[in-house]
Amino acid sequence: MEPQPHILVVDDDREIRDLLSRFLERQGMRVSAARDAKEARRLWPLGRYHLVVLDLMLPGESGLDFARWLRAQDDVPIVMLTAMSEETDRIVGLELGADDYLAKPFNPRELLARIRAVLRRAGGEGGGPKEPPARAIRFAGWTLEPARRRLLNPEGVEVPLTGGEYELLQVLVERPNRVLTRDMLMDLLHNRQAGPFDRAIDVAVSRLRRKLEDDGRNPTLIKTVRGGGYVLAATVERA
């Protein structure tokens, strides 16, 4: 296991700084806090931070500007906090390179979960065994190359996949012979819940099937489980 993750919290609200410091430290992390971008800039070279929790609404220089500066320094993961729950803000933040986003007021526990998720994704935290194995994955003649994020057909020719199609296939391939409900797929792919009449997953599967040359009327690879979801019906092996 990695030593302690070291977190930098940047927020002008003293109460939040203290709360987060206590809470995250109790969870086994080291925490430093800054009240604004200026102070954060001063702290930055003094420690090796694994992740920055950044309030967007800061006095003086905005959190977005500071995030931009951070990005220029290093690719440290950033989790943004903001009072505005507008989707656009989220987009702006994510485009800027934030790794996740949380609207205020937030549940510390949820922030913790996201911090951990981001750290794990960043490959920090002990290089857990859950890291994306960059090895090629073979199933039913096909090859999925996570390293290159591409799919090769049995003849070894690349079949172009869109981002969404790749993600879906990856999720399926990681759980072969297991029925994945639409809910789960929605969760794993988009972090959101499926509405009652949501057909997005069906359509995504349909599109993926076509690229895999799998006939939806009589599928071989991605089987439908009526009332259940979908299963990858194949044995997968990691090269």
Next chain:
Amino acid sequence: MEPQPHILVVDDDREIRDLLSRFLERQGMRVSAARDAKEARRLWPLGRYHLVVLDLMLPGESGLDFARWLRAQDDVPIVMLTAMSEETDRIVGLELGADDYLAKPFNPRELLARIRAVLRRAGGEGGGPKEPPARAIRFAGWTLEPARRRLLNPEGVEVPLTGGEYELLQVLVERPNRVLTRDMLMDLLHNRQAGPFDRAIDVAVSRLRRKLEDDGRNPTLIKTVRGGGYVLAATVERA
């Protein structure tokens, strides 16, 4: 065959603990319950649990942390219960190694189904080696391939089965020469009870028989036990 699975339920809601205890015990499982992580930790060494049902939202130490601890102890399967809003937690949970999850409020029957699925996937309990690779199953010349979710006739040609037909056949093949009542089949296939005039199973068997070229008037493979149910009359061997 299998000893009683022993389940540990960790949830702070007394009503849920009681409900699950009663329900799962009625399904032939042994159940222990804990109200929080602390109590669960105390119970852990006292029993050999085959599976843990874990609420993510616990007072004191979070379910996520407890799951992490559990993982460090043992690779016991975990099924998580989550509130709808904890989307991130669900993701983190799965990444952490939970084997499945269910959003609250949940249907006990559905939980039961998932528990069974996870136990089955965990490959016979008792801490045997992991996941016996789903081998092909042969009976009376026919071959059922769980890995590909398909059926081959004695000539080796695939006979397309619908999802329901496949499930039914799988259930039968896993219990050869054993009479399965309609109730049992209904339970195993749909997690629900058969109504008094429920003919769904009969019709399903009829449809499956046709694909297996088994004459309903004089069946060879799937025999009818009047007043009882159905039996797969064949010796099965796993390749």
Next chain:
DNA sequence: TGTGAATTGTAACGAAATGCAACAAGGCGC
């Protein structure tokens, strides 16, 4: 053995779930 009640087999029907083409909204590069 004959008779009626139960039970089972299965064709037919229809509600619900799924496949997917067509459309639309938004992102991205120019």
Next chain:
DNA sequence: GCGCCTTGTTGCATTTCGTTACAATTCACA
């Protein structure tokens, strides 16, 4: 701003499966 690409939505065709109806079979019992 203007297309191209990606992806969600909608509508409709198709498939699946439960229900119903009725015929065939079995059983109890005279």
